[in-house]
Amino acid sequence: MSDRASYELISVADVLLPIDPPQPRPAPRAAPVLAPRRLPAWGILFGPLVLVLVWEAASQTGLLSPRLLAAPSTAVTSGFAMLQAGTLQEHFLASAQRAWLGLGIGVAIGLVLALASGLTRLGEASIDGVVQVKRAIPTLALIPLAILWLGIGEVMKIALIATSVLVPVYINTHAALRGIDLRFVELARSVGLGRAEFLRRVALPGALPGFFTGLRLAVTACWTALVVLEQINTTEGIGYLMNRARDYGQTDVIVVGLAVYAVLGLASDMAVRALERRALSWRKALGA
Amino acid sequence: MSDRASYELISVADVLLPIDPPQPRPAPRAAPVLAPRRLPAWGILFGPLVLVLVWEAASQTGLLSPRLLAAPSTAVTSGFAMLQAGTLQEHFLASAQRAWLGLGIGVAIGLVLALASGLTRLGEASIDGVVQVKRAIPTLALIPLAILWLGIGEVMKIALIATSVLVPVYINTHAALRGIDLRFVELARSVGLGRAEFLRRVALPGALPGFFTGLRLAVTACWTALVVLEQINTTEGIGYLMNRARDYGQTDVIVVGLAVYAVLGLASDMAVRALERRALSWRKALGA
Amino acid sequence: ADLPRRVPPGTRLVAADQNQALQTMMQASGEHGRLAATVNYANFLGGPAILEAFRAGALDLGIVGNTPPIQAHAAGERIPIIAARTSTEPDYKFAVRPGLTVATLKDFAGKRIAYAEGTGRQPFVLRALQLAGLTRRDVRLVPLRVSDFPDAVRGGQVDLAPLNEPHFSRYLAQWADRGASALPADQHADLPRRLSYLYASGRALDDSAKAAALRDFVIRWIAASRWSKARPEEWVQAYYVRLQNLRPEDGRAIEASEGEYRFPALSTLIAPHQSTIDLIHAAGDIPRRLDAREEFDLRFDAVIAEHAA
Amino acid sequence: MSPAVRIEALTRAFAGRVVLDGIDLAIQPGEFVALIGRSGCGKSTLLRAIAGLDDGVAGGGTVEAPRSKAILFQDSRLLPWERVLSNVTLGLAAADAEPRARRVLAAVGLEGREDAWPGTLSGGEQQRVALARALVREPALLLADEPFGALDALTRLRMHALLAALVARHRPTVLLVTHDVDEALTLADRILVMDQGRITRDLPIALPPPRRRSDAGFDALRGLLLNALGVPEHA
Amino acid sequence: MSPAVRIEALTRAFAGRVVLDGIDLAIQPGEFVALIGRSGCGKSTLLRAIAGLDDGVAGGGTVEAPRSKAILFQDSRLLPWERVLSNVTLGLAAADAEPRARRVLAAVGLEGREDAWPGTLSGGEQQRVALARALVREPALLLADEPFGALDALTRLRMHALLAALVARHRPTVLLVTHDVDEALTLADRILVMDQGRITRDLPIALPPPRRRSDAGFDALRGLLLNALGVPEHA
Numbered sequence A, B: 001m002s003d004r005a006s007y008e009l010i011s012v013a014d015v016l017l018p019i020d021p022p023q024p025r026p027a028p029r030a031a032p033v034l035a036p037r038r039l040p041a042w043g044i045l046f047g048p049l050v051l052v053l054v055w056e057a058a059s060q061t062g063l064l065s066p067r068l069l070a071a072p073s074t075a076v077t078s079g080f081a082m083l084q085a086g087t088l089q090e091h092f093l094a095s096a097q098r099a100w101l102g103l104g105i106g107v108a109i110g111l112v113l114a115l116a117s118g119l120t121r122l123g124e125a126s127i128d129g130v131v132q133v134k135r136a137i138p139t140l141a142l143i144p145l146a147i148l149w150l151g152i153g154e155v156m157k158i159a160l161i162a163t164s165v166l167v168p169v170y171i172n173t174h175a176a177l178r179g180i181d182l183r184f185v186e187l188a189r190s191v192g193l194g195r196a197e198f199l200r201r202v203a204l205p206g207a208l209p210g211f212f213t214g215l216r217l218a219v220t221a222c223w224t225a226l227v228v229l230e231q232i233n234t235t236e237g238i239g240y241l242m243n244r245a246r247d248y249g250q251t252d253v254i255v256v257g258l259a260v261y262a263v264l265g266l267a268s269d270m271a272v273r274a275l276e277r278r279a280l281s282w283r284k285a286l287g288a
Numbered sequence C: 001a002d003l004p005r006r007v008p009p010g011t012r013l014v015a016a017d018q019n020q021a022l023q024t025m026m027q028a029s030g031e032h033g034r035l036a037a038t039v040n041y042a043n044f045l046g047g048p049a050i051l052e053a054f055r056a057g058a059l060d061l062g063i064v065g066n067t068p069p070i071q072a073h074a075a076g077e078r079i080p081i082i083a084a085r086t087s088t089e090p091d092y093k094f095a096v097r098p099g100l101t102v103a104t105l106k107d108f109a110g111k112r113i114a115y116a117e118g119t120g121r122q123p124f125v126l127r128a129l130q131l132a133g134l135t136r137r138d139v140r141l142v143p144l145r146v147s148d149f150p151d152a153v154r155g156g157q158v159d160l161a162p163l164n165e166p167h168f169s170r171y172l173a174q175w176a177d178r179g180a181s182a183l184p185a186d187q188h189a190d191l192p193r194r195l196s197y198l199y200a201s202g203r204a205l206d207d208s209a210k211a212a213a214l215r216d217f218v219i220r221w222i223a224a225s226r227w228s229k230a231r232p233e234e235w236v237q238a239y240y241v242r243l244q245n246l247r248p249e250d251g252r253a254i255e256a257s258e259g260e261y262r263f264p265a266l267s268t269l270i271a272p273h274q275s276t277i278d279l280i281h282a283a284g285d286i287p288r289r290l291d292a293r294e295e296f297d298l299r300f301d302a303v304i305a306e307h308a309a
Numbered sequence D, E: 001m002s003p004a005v006r007i008e009a010l011t012r013a014f015a016g017r018v019v020l021d022g023i024d025l026a027i028q029p030g031e032f033v034a035l036i037g038r039s040g041c042g043k044s045t046l047l048r049a050i051a052g053l054d055d056g057v058a059g060g061g062t063v064e065a066p067r068s069k070a071i072l073f074q075d076s077r078l079l080p081w082e083r084v085l086s087n088v089t090l091g092l093a094a095a096d097a098e099p100r101a102r103r104v105l106a107a108v109g110l111e112g113r114e115d116a117w118p119g120t121l122s123g124g125e126q127q128r129v130a131l132a133r134a135l136v137r138e139p140a141l142l143l144a145d146e147p148f149g150a151l152d153a154l155t156r157l158r159m160h161a162l163l164a165a166l167v168a169r170h171r172p173t174v175l176l177v178t179h180d181v182d183e184a185l186t187l188a189d190r191i192l193v194m195d196q197g198r199i200t201r202d203l204p205i206a207l208p209p210p211r212r213r214s215d216a217g218f219d220a221l222r223g224l225l226l227n228a229l230g231v232p233e234h235a
């Protein structure tokens, strides 16, 4: 090993070419802002607000016939009337119970499945494909089977909500788990972490960003699933309300329903993101 | 500071002499295996396969009456008959055209929106909330509006597929963008990357893992959306087939439909993951 | 006022079809080729989407059961009925869950009955209750999607479900061993008969070219319907067997369940239609009592009388 | 001649903890300044302030620095999804960016590794890629945060030589953070000692090149600096 | 006494490139071995092989090493989502893990930073947390990959002293990768020089403690080692 002398020799001059007079550098432009400044949490309301204003304007000027789509202001009046009559609250609570119970169960199962499948070979072999198949099959096609096994009561509805909520949680958490930096796994091995501690200290926190993304998809999925499910053995719920309004073309009620969905969607997304910001406060990321 | 340097500049040794052909070593087993060993791509078929076998066994032993759910073998026979008659292909192609066109458009729009919203304040303010509202509203409730504006033709169906496919692509890509390590953004600034180059060299590759997760959700969403959409002004498509089979209680056709969904789901997921593995080959991650 | 008769060349109609039945019947009978206007068919599954398509101006006419015109009316849309086809058979038949027997309509008291608001089965069930002298409070109406009715009744989730063919016959045949039964046929005698309406958008009716084309369509439709009864085997083959992939015996059962067709004058339907409206109104689904007369375009009675005789 | 870098009353604080405590500093064009100081005393914070990479950090003061600058971060900070060569050419607009990058990579001893993923490089190799990325730009101001920390003695000498050659050729202003007093003494025209957010020593180094440990004056300066760093009696 | 670490005919190759080329090595219990060598010569690869962290890498040979070992990675490798204290106690089962960790953190000069996020630490601070994490475990074998690279002279001396104290107390076997020849000479009982995947020098160091640069023999060994590393005439 002593003949190190056989290395190639590169002279400094070769390296540092352009010998010719210094080239005119491209004019320095004002540095572009690559990371956007932080938007306040309510900032995302700007878009929806503009939308509602445009809609209202279109309704007022007659561009949009109220026969086709009620104006937001009409919907406010109708919504207020429904609130005063107490019907809106009833429908909302009926749906909320189903949606949130299904959400809780689905998120828990999705998380457990993702961990089992992400961290063990047998788990992946048995779980992953089944979840892929499940999510490829439309809920509408699963309803007959669900009725067969679980009847037409609340159990069936909550089960179906849970299975649809499970999918984004599973996929995102699983993908995030699979994306955990191998260096941290090595560290875990080198300090002799057991499986449970590895899960708690490395796998879960490492997969947390993915889990939250899945959760964001889940918190709205649990509500949208209700439109179909509340056609079955119910007389209460936002989904039921929407279906009946659609049957009889009650555009004002439809718009009230849309507003409920929109508010729910925005509120739950903002809630999850607030949670996420707190849980991931250690991150030094573009959007942090 | 003139000639501080008189050392030779050399490059690293070129070739090392190979001794024995190196062999891959089996992993020693003692400490708990924290990172699961790699499952071959077809490994995820294990779960679905077991499911089908259990189902067939239940059918054969009479535990599951064919009156309730046809056996997989019956479905194979029916499916084969439908293939020979050419009807299955026709339905498949009709759906595939809608699904994939919608997928392509939705993925493109989702990606662009995620970039606009993830990298600019104005973009986030105008886009993000609207997407949250959109995804909170069930497709079923959007159909009336879509019919109103886009009619009952293919345009309406493809637009609705695109908007539902857009959601997971947007959410996942946006979240991944927001999770890009700030250190890379600093690097980009320090080497004076312009916006376009920042996008191409840092933002896009950094958000790619999230984009792929979104894409995985999208490739099945485009098909499941069809069950509802193919109730409108169509006479062909897997969704139409399933709906009609339900109308007439053709359990074997329903199972053929389920099988088509399952195969599609597994195949498209595996395709996206193969693509992902290639695109992310630089990753040293738990699941790489 | 009389209907215009001249159909200018180039007149087009778009017809809402359900399960391709209209289109197949028109084509298999050869009547489609005799139409004066160019007619395209848009196939749908389910009523609400048809109403929305009308609103969007995408449709000129459609074939539906007895409730969609009421829904359209309630929604403030003008889609008058331009022709009707009644059958001698009941619209649906009540299947009874395995292990239970229900001998008369009066026995409905206290039972769980599958119920689908916004569909033809709603007035059907309500009428049955009315005939039995019961009110909604004497039974449990279980709201379900129509497509879930067979599953619900065979799984015992409901005691009674109004089924159509082939589900009704298949239910009795396949679940006889578990004690599947039905409300006796004679108990169905006073229940609503099968009823199909052709209805057309007010805008098409205001357009003299389209109105003439619609008049022509009604003539051809009556002929095609007659053809299907005159050549039931050809109809079953063309539609149920070839197009819908059903077994011939299923197809025949469905065909038989439709009984004989009649094409009554619309004026004679106003009273029964009003009572259907009243049933639904009493159920609380429509905010105000609608006037059935507004839902018919009686100008078509002349052409119906001429061709239905 | 106006200074290349001018800093006045610079303060920076994290969560109330003052890290830069009123720094005044002027660096002349072409000057080679070494910055040494205890771990955590604020060297990287100062460099980041000069580089303009600390928006959002509390503090005040003025910083003037040329537009054209290159930064060598304390971590090598390679984009893991770009191969070595692309990491070096990142943001380089020149038409001959690629051949130039290849030459610089060869000079840092990484010929043949142009197509490797950064994740497959050894620690020292990664550091050399980062060095190549900074050198290939030929900036007016080079801010280098311990660029040689992970290198062995020989490679380090070679990198010193490479840097010296670049400096001789293009005469950039250099601010080099290092923990190696000998390195500072060999390379710099001026050495700053930092402590608790202040510059406590500002030492011009007038030794003639080539500088060697055995030179008269070298050891004396060495002792002085180690003393300034608090090393009791330099072992 | 059987050796604490025994390595025979160890080979490792990445994508056909041989990185460890038939290494034979025995380290006695309690021995303090320093490993020096060119950047990219295979030092980290050897450490990872001893630590058993290289499944999937092609190669052969046998490695025997004690179960109880601690590894200091070349990057400090702190879990970004755990605070400093939790990073130190990671996987530590002892009942007094936390007070012990606090003491070690104080010893590395990070008292009061227990609740900081790793991302807010300076480079040297991060390295010291990693050092604390390794030292708090009192392992039978300590594998340290350039643990002092990012530290200033004074802090480095303090860390040397800390390590020496630990070694004196628990007598672990130590394998220390370093680029600093003086560091190796001050701390080690034996120095290995690696080159292109082989161990080319195996040098016992018999200097009595406390060792100083000014000692007789120190300079000679220093010259020998620099020569082995290829530094032409040691500057």
Ligand SMILES: Nc1ncnc2c1ncn2[C@@H]1O[C@H](COP(=O)(O)OP(=O)(O)OP(=O)(O)O)[C@@H](O)[C@H]1O
Binding pocket: D014, D015, D019, D037, D038, D039, D040, D041, D042, D043, D044, D045, D046, D074, E119, E120, E121, E122, E123, E124, E125, E150, E152
């Ligand atoms: N983002 C931050 N948040 C909170 N504290 C920070 C942050 N960045 C740096 N600090 C603290 O500021 C002090 C100075 O940090 P700096 O990185 O400038 O040190 P340094 O002199 O470069 O040290 P080293 O030689 O170890 O790299 C350190 O105590 C560090 O913990």
Ligand SMILES: Nc1ncnc2c1ncn2[C@@H]1O[C@H](COP(=O)(O)OP(=O)(O)OP(=O)(O)O)[C@@H](O)[C@H]1O
Binding pocket: D119, D120, D121, D122, D123, D124, D125, D150, D152, E014, E015, E019, E037, E038, E039, E040, E041, E042, E043, E044, E045, E046, E074
């Ligand atoms: N995963 C890998 N894939 C391919 N090549 C690798 C990989 N890991 C290391 N190498 C190569 O193996 C060689 C030895 O690497 P190693 O990390 O052992 O070097 P080292 O002696 O620790 O160097 P340094 O002092 O720079 O840290 C290097 O050339 C490196 O590029």
Ligand SMILES: [Mg+2]
Binding pocket: D043, D044, D045, D074, D145, E122, E123, E124
């Ligand atoms: Mg620093």
Ligand SMILES: [Mg+2]
Binding pocket: D122, D123, D124, E043, E044, E045, E074, E145
């Ligand atoms: Mg190394």
